[in-house]
Amino acid sequence: MSRAQAVALATLVLGTGALAVLLRLEPGDPFFVAGGLAVALLWVGGALAAGGVRVAHDGTTLRAALLGVGAGAAAAGVCLAAGFVVAHVEVLREPASDVLDHARADTALVVAMALVNAIAEEIFFRGALYDAVPRRLAITLTTAAYALTTLGSGVLLLTVAAVLLGLITAGLRRLTGGVLAPVLTHLTWSVAMITLLPDVLAIGR
Template structure:
């Protein structure tokens, strides 16, 4: 009984810490998307967001010896191909074109290496927090809960295209976390997908 009580108390404390980090990170994320593209404020806020996710994150040990590399990278490429196909349609729909263009202006107006760096830093940090810390305290439905928290956080960007992407990709990343027991697979998929999106999507909306 004492051991169970200690476990419950520890889990409760971890959940409070995760909730506090989620609130702080959400605030920083929203502020970063209010900053001007290629501004010092934008870079500071996005790096602060990544640092917050990383500091509040958790890197689980899969315990299964499963550390896939090729598969997650291929999944990232395949997912990009699906999104690229959807973008070809979305750019013909004014509402969606406007939403996506608002995101891509940050890539268009900033130096590519710098934007790529903060994109990858945030992608990696998000996996450490959402598929690491949030997933580990999510209880019986970690895929659903971690994806919901991820999507709710993205609402702070006030961009429907990003919110939709967070639901779809968050579900995929969480399923990878469940399948492998760790965050290496979702992180590799996330970074591959983000890199391809950043490099190839902006030209469709110019």
């Protein structure tokens, strides 16, 4: 195992545990925002320690940005459509609503923290971790690892969304050669989920 792989693995284990604790906090818990920022620092610190990341290949910045925003909007559309179905299934709806209740407790700070984490997660998962694993398995392994980090939340909808988002962002990393497109995809998706999904899930209540 190379140094980059060892650092990436250690960061993945620590980050998964920290995220599981964070997502199980009660809405309004004063530690939620600070804890979220700490998790973001963990992802970024691990990525830098593992060797850093590439933003995009030369000459592809605008294309990567457009692809990222477009893919994020498409992913959000799929998740919101699924949300209409989940809204009528209480066992799936309530855990997802509980996580989103954090945004209702302190919208501005939670949204800011979520966006910081979106950037940090892409820097680690589609940056350092992607570079640390064999290229032929990078999409599969980084997507599986990303989905694994959400299991501790106990929210099935979040894990399913992580698989979809992981596949899209890893595909964009391969296509564009850097993390710019994945970051913009994740940011676009996150904003839509925080601002729109709560109202969609409320339909079933």
